[in-house]
Amino acid sequence: MSKERSKKLLPWISTPLILLVFFLAWDLFVRVYEVSELVLPPPLTVFESLAEVVADPVTWDHARVTAIETIGGFLIALVCGVAAGVVLGKVAWMERSLRPMIVASQVVPKVALIPLFVIWFGFGMTSKVIISAMLAFFPIMLNVQLGVRSVEAGQREVMRSLSASRWQTFTHLELKSTMPYVFAGMEVGIVFAIIGTIVGEYLGGSEGLGYLVVRTLNELDAPALFAVIILLSVLGLMLYFAVHGLKRFFIPWHESVYSQQDVNR
Amino acid sequence: MSAHSAETIEHASNALDAPAKLELSGVGKEFRTKRASTHALSDINLTIRDGEFVSLIGRSGCGKTTLLRTLAGLVSPTTGEILIEGRSLWNGSKVDSSVVSKLGVVFQEANLFPWYTVADNISLPLRLRGDGKQDRRARADELAELVGLKGFENSYPRELSGGMRQRVAIARALSIRPKLLLMDEPFGALDALTRERMNLELQRIALATKATVVFVTHDITEAVFLGDRVVHLTPRPGRIRQIRSIGFERPRSIDVQTEPEFGAIVRDLRHALDEEE
Numbered sequence: 001m002s003k004e005r006s007k008k009l010l011p012w013i014s015t016p017l018i019l020l021v022f023f024l025a026w027d028l029f030v031r032v033y034e035v036s037e038l039v040l041p042p043p044l045t046v047f048e049s050l051a052e053v054v055a056d057p058v059t060w061d062h063a064r065v066t067a068i069e070t071i072g073g074f075l076i077a078l079v080c081g082v083a084a085g086v087v088l089g090k091v092a093w094m095e096r097s098l099r100p101m102i103v104a105s106q107v108v109p110k111v112a113l114i115p116l117f118v119i120w121f122g123f124g125m126t127s128k129v130i131i132s133a134m135l136a137f138f139p140i141m142l143n144v145q146l147g148v149r150s151v152e153a154g155q156r157e158v159m160r161s162l163s164a165s166r167w168q169t170f171t172h173l174e175l176k177s178t179m180p181y182v183f184a185g186m187e188v189g190i191v192f193a194i195i196g197t198i199v200g201e202y203l204g205g206s207e208g209l210g211y212l213v214v215r216t217l218n219e220l221d222a223p224a225l226f227a228v229i230i231l232l233s234v235l236g237l238m239l240y241f242a243v244h245g246l247k248r249f250f251i252p253w254h255e256s257v258y259s260q261q262d263v264n265r
Numbered sequence: 266m267s268a269h270s271a272e273t274i275e276h277a278s279n280a281l282d283a284p285a286k287l288e289l290s291g292v293g294k295e296f297r298t299k300r301a302s303t304h305a306l307s308d309i310n311l312t313i314r315d316g317e318f319v320s321l322i323g324r325s326g327c328g329k330t331t332l333l334r335t336l337a338g339l340v341s342p343t344t345g346e347i348l349i350e351g352r353s354l355w356n357g358s359k360v361d362s363s364v365v366s367k368l369g370v371v372f373q374e375a376n377l378f379p380w381y382t383v384a385d386n387i388s389l390p391l392r393l394r395g396d397g398k399q400d401r402r403a404r405a406d407e408l409a410e411l412v413g414l415k416g417f418e419n420s421y422p423r424e425l426s427g428g429m430r431q432r433v434a435i436a437r438a439l440s441i442r443p444k445l446l447l448m449d450e451p452f453g454a455l456d457a458l459t460r461e462r463m464n465l466e467l468q469r470i471a472l473a474t475k476a477t478v479v480f481v482t483h484d485i486t487e488a489v490f491l492g493d494r495v496v497h498l499t500p501r502p503g504r505i506r507q508i509r510s511i512g513f514e515r516p517r518s519i520d521v522q523t524e525p526e527f528g529a530i531v532r533d534l535r536h537a538l539d540e541e542e
Contacts, residue, residue: 154376161337161370162390163362172389176380253380253421 041223049223050230059212059231066197066208067235069125073132074186074193074239081137081189082182085144095145102142110135111199118204128208132196136189140182147181148174180254183247190243194236209235285348286477287313287336287445292345293502294331304502305331309345311496311505313479318471318515320492321481322534324541328503329481333449336479338365350444366394369438371448375430377422377437383409384418387436394441408436411470428459435467439474446471446478453482461519464490468516485534490522497534499541507537 023043029035030042037045053059088095088102114131121127151174159169201210209232216224248257294306305328313319321329334340336347341358348354354364377386385392387408388401396404409418412432422430431451438446451467452460464487471478482488488495492511499506509530513521521527 152376154372154374155378157339157372158370158376160339161365161368162393163338163360163365164393168393172393173378176378179380251380253423255423258423 038220038222041226045223046226046230049221050227053224053227053231062207062209062212063231063235065125066201066210066232067239069128069197069200069208070132070190070193070235070239072125072129073134073196074136074190076129076133077136077140077189077193078186080133081140081185082144084137085141085185086148088141089145089148106138110138111195114196114199115203118200123205125207127204128197128200131200132193135192135196139188139192140185143181143185143188144178147178150181151177179251180256183243183251184256186243187240187247190239191236194232194239198232285312286315286317286350287311287479288346288348288351289336290346290348292332292335292342292347294328294335294340295343306335306342307502307504309503309505311508313477316475316477318468318478318480318491318493320488320495321479321498322483322485322488322495322538323498323503324500324538325483327498327500329498330449331503332498333447333479333481336445337368337370337447338362366441367444369441369443369446371431371434371438371446371451373450373453375422375427375434377430377433379422382419382421383414383425383433386422386433387440389437390441404440405436408439411439411473412436413466426459427455428463431455431463432466435470439470439476442474444477446476448478448480450482451480452487460487465519467491472516485531485538486522489527489530489534490517495530495534497537509534 026040026043030040041049088098113134117127117131117134121130155173155177156169159173164172197208198210198213201208202214205211209228212228213225213232216222216228251257289309289311292306292309293304296303296305309332311319321332323329331340335342336354338354338360341355341360346353346355349364349367352361352364354361378389381389384402384405388396388405391401391404406418409415412435414429414432414436417425417429422433425433431454435451438448452463455463468491470476478491480488480491489509489511493515495509495511497506497509498504511530513524513527
């Protein structure tokens with residue numbers, strides 16, 4: 001029992017320790033090599049700046065904008081990605097006729113298209129929502145498409161031998177069996193959505209944490225720049241763990257969830 | 266030809282014993298593709314009476330699985346008729362779902378649904394048919410006990426061994442109280458020791474539920490040990506070569522396998538199988 005508990009507690013002890021070592025090394029490096037504060041400020045300066053940034057209510061407005069853009073784009077991507085994935089996974093001729101386009105769209109560096117979207121949809125939130133939706137769409141669609149196809153033949157046969165209706169086969173088998181793929185797509189998709197939003201904010205607009213990064217850079221305020229980056233990382237972590245939590249809630253039976261629990265145990 | 270006469274004798278004696286549960290007459294199956302057609306089954310005639318346990322054996326490719334799949338309503342026969350309790354299973358290439366709902370099928374793989382617990386897997390057929398939650402739970406508990414999985418009702422399939430999973434699959438097939446239990450090499454993927462135990466368990470379950478069973482296997486000993494009769498199929502096209510009645514009273518203990526008569530039957534069947542190629 002105590003052994004299991006200690007295994008569960010391990011990441012909660014190891015992670016702060018690793019972070020502590022990291023910050024100490026950082027501090028030591030800056031002191032020994034006398035690095036300019038403009039290039040790499042010492043961690044304590046960054047923390048002071050972080051405290052200031054966090055205390056400023058304007059920062060929270062920016063963070064809210066980034067969060068809304070990311071979540072909005074992600075939700076659009078989720079709905080469109082699942083729908084497109086199901087259609088492409090089910091309708092063979094459609095998948096075949098669209099495959100070259102899908103491959104092409106995979107290869108094109110979509111981040112390179114972001115300036116265009118800024119031109120087309122303006123400097124406001126719309127362009128960022130669209131960009132993050134576009135980036136998150138593909139991993140979700142591809143995973144769902146794979147998932148729809150991966151329903152086990154033997155399990156289908158069970159449903160057939162029970163003369164299950166199409167709807168029953170969908171709800172008891174196809175939907176359940178595709179869920180792990182949907183969540184795998186979502187975990188990649190949410191990260192892509194954040195990237196899309198931030199790059200969109202870099203390139204145009206006057207709102208969001210991405211905009212704050214550019215502004216602090218232009219002000220040559222390196223400590224504040226680091227502070228905003230930390231905030232962005234925290235936002236990204238929160239969104240990722242939200243998706244991960246949903247996955248653990250909805251598909252506790254799946255090996256990607258329970259094997260992890262076994263490890264933690 | 267000798268197979269044919271053996272069958273007619275069986276036919277006559279069965280008629281006195283019990284009503285026919287399953288009747289196959291002139292069942293044939295041809296698979297046609299663009300390039301070739303395969304004659305998988307040809308002129309299968311077989312009558313199985315209520316409560317009987319019939320093993321189907323043959324080399325791989327002899328059509329035994331195809332035959333079972335036609336019985337399960339998964340593959341339509343090209344010719345012939347299949348009657349289950351006097352009602353036709355197939356209308357041309359369309360299956361009569363009210364007849365299929367009297368069947369229980371167990372496949373080589375357990376094919377459980379990992380998102381459902383053992384109890385939910387067992388009672389899935391009842392759920393599809395629209396039974397209430399309490400009835401389903403009661404039946405699942407009852408069946409879990411029957412197949413020796415009491416205490417595992419709320420476990421997930423991943424927590425079970427291969428043998429236990431196959432028990433769940435058997436319980437699932439039994440949940441609707443099938444008139445006919447069809448099993449396609451259900452223990453083929455299990456190790457020899459587990460398999461032997463499962464054979465004893467299956468015999469006990471079959472007798473306890475008075476089930477009529479058609480059991481496909483390529484293991485001669487297993488076929489003889491379990492079956493009231495053993496049907497030997499030969500390939501290309503798949504047809505019945507011989508039907509052996511196994512005289513030992515069921516239930517049989519594992520020791521029956523050491524009896525000389527048992528050994529003789531197994532040896533006979535093995536020679537017959539070896540003669541093909």
